[in-house]
Amino acid sequence: MLKKSGVLFLAALMVGCAGIEDTTNLVQQGDWTAVGERDGVRGLPSRSMSDLQALAAKAGVDAVNVAEYEQGYNEGVDRYCDVNNAYEIGLSGMQYLGVCANMENGVRFELEWQRGFEDFQSADQTF
Known part of the structure; x- marks a missing residue:
């Protein structure tokens, strides 16, 4: 079972890294609805304004669309x-x-x- 735990951890780590890259791409595309939906469907707490601004800055984007993020987040949480x-x-x-x-x-x-x-x-x- 120890092998099973190691494999699960490795898979989660790979998915997490891919998720960060995908989220950055979504922000660069201005798809804040999809960013929110991804967070919600994963059962993550909603990001704060400062977290969203940091995400935008990391992606090289100036604007955050909080309304779109919240709409997507609510849809994702409803599914989760x-x-x-x-x-x-x-x-x-x-x-x-x-x-x-x-x-x-x-x-x-x-x-x-x-x-x-x-x-x-x-x-x-x-x-």
């Missing part, structure tokens, strides 16, 4: 917070950062995620 996905998200080992807490099914989402995450942890302990 679907209770039908919660168990699988937990089972994949992904951390839950509380982005669904204030939604109608937020408590149910967290319970299903927790059930999946516990199964992930117990599967990782078996040799």
